[in-house]
Amino acid sequence: MSVKTLTIDGKAVSAAEGDSVLEAAREAGIEIPTLCHLDGLTDIGACRMCLVEVTGSNKLLPACSTRVAEGMEVRTNTEQLRKYRRMVVELLFAERNHICAACVANGHCELQDVGIAVGMDHVRYDYLYPNLKVDVTHPLYGMDQNRCILCARCVRVCDEIEGAHTWDVLGRGVKARVTTDLNQPWGEAQSCTSCGKCVMACPTGAIFKLGSTVEESVKERGKLAFLKTARDKKQWVL
């Protein structure tokens, strides 16, 4: 496998061919905020948090799904990027009903963390306040659409690691919803193995353990990368 050399924020970095810019940056200790990325899952570039500037490209590129190339010049933290990232987070907050104070994931939430990281002190867009359902038909877990950011981590973890593909995305645009089986209540979804990987993968409080109260939803996300490595490489490394 050949090695590519590139610069990220002026720093010379080398990475294996096929690595993403995100992987190369994190390897070099350069932090790029993400939401839909989860180690162990295929990247889909959905959340746009990891957009970077690349010299020679007239558009911004998602670091998670852009491969490294020889001589590439990447900038991860410019004024323009900071502005867009904050805008992305504000739009996520405006789209659903994210009430941190009463949320099971308060203090353990990736959306909250990026909100703080991008300096979101208020939201400039009108909230949509959609009237969304909570599905607590499953005996162990619940799904609150109010807190979903459509990162599709649940969809990918269920498909790629568990292999059940219970979760999918229904509808388009602002009407898109994650859904179980053929839009059945979760408790009636026959493909679900009740493994709980979607609970671990969810970045917010959208998918949670039943009975959880405020701040109780602590996720063990490292377990997912562990499973992936174990499955692909037959290495059981915690």
Added chain:
Amino acid sequence: MSQRIVIDPVTRIEGHAKISLFLSDAGDISDARFHVVEFRGFEKFCEGRPIGEMAGITARICGICPISHIMASAKTGDDVLTVQIPPTAEKLRRMMNLGQFTQSHALSFFHLSSPDFLLGWDSDPAKRNVFGLIEKQPDLARAGIRLRQFGQEVIELLGGKKIHPAWAVPGGVREPLSAEAHKHILGRLPEARATTETALNLFKGMLDKHREETEHFGNFRSLFVGLVSRDGALWEHYDGYLRVVDSDGNILVDELDPRRYHEIIGEAVEPFSYLKSPFYKPLGYPQGMYRVGPLARLNVCSRIGTPLADAELAEFRQRVGSGGIVTSSFMYHYARLVEILAALERIGMLLHDPDILSKRVRSVGSINKLEGVGVSEAPRGTLFHHYHVDENGLIKKVNLIVATGNNNLAMNRTVKQIAQHYIKDIKGGKIPEGLLNRVEHGIRCYDPCLSCSTHAFGAMPMKVEVVAADGRVLAEQVRD
């Protein structure tokens, strides 16, 4: 020509309110109304939420007494799950609730109400507050502030934070008591007790000087409602039976399971206030006026059950109740101090309980009933949470009757009584500030929490308005 005087906003209370005083042609008070002008809608927007979240959501009703809502909500959850919580969990919930009583009562007495009777009803309003108290009586003010801090510390050491700890949950509590926290609370108890005794002696020493206030600040016959313990009808703050007594000490309702509260309590709605007016059903509205809170709890219980507080209760009943029921709302202040002492003694007893440090503090259950009721005593009075859930535990309907709401009819009556006694022969709507302050104090006696009682929205200033019989507002005093 009759007039209306409006006090808006009412200050040094928790919430947003105004008072209207209606003047007759002769310039006397013909009527008075206490308006709560906040609206929040908790009962509505809780619909559709999972029951496990309710303690966290309803705690947000209030920043002063979130613990009360957490307790009532967790108890409602226990009822829906139909679980017996571990004994240590109940003891720890009790300890936190007692910490809440201590901090809330200390706030009411030292910070909000004592400036009136320690600095003077007619003293400079700019200094008639806790800062004025710090200036005039720094040692007392410091002790009062530290007493409140003690109560807050009990809450923080148990729940992880002072305000809104989502610690009591359906089935028990989330974290046990640590040995360090146990030691810290125990160490601070003696100082807290000494401060309470100082305040009690101070208040008792002022009783003679405040005969007029005792006589006219909400001194009337009414019913009193509160929880008493299942065993011996002792003073109770967390669980027990509902008891109703009248002003002669007759027990009208006894050993009533709080789940059956709706058999005796109805809620009326008046167009002038967002605060509902609960009433005792058998007597109808508005004759079924009752009072809850510190005064009511001391009136309904047989005794408190701890030595120092029982001695104070006997003296309280002797000095201001002729040996029986105490009917003056000015005595809420006195009752609050007796209750702080009771709370401190009970915290001490709980700390010496052999299994208080047990790690077994949470039972697990699933939805076993579609309806639950949780009733506990908040510092301001009896608090009712009542939820209906679907088979999966999503909230379908919520009813909350909050301490201050129970006192609504009595607060209206108190304002009118004070106004009629002190405000006479008013021409042109000009009333001395000190007299209006007495009217406001009528509200402060109940230490109302209006944000709670309307589960409402807003800050806390107050307004008084003078209105003529034809509806014209003749004078207005606004403070915020």
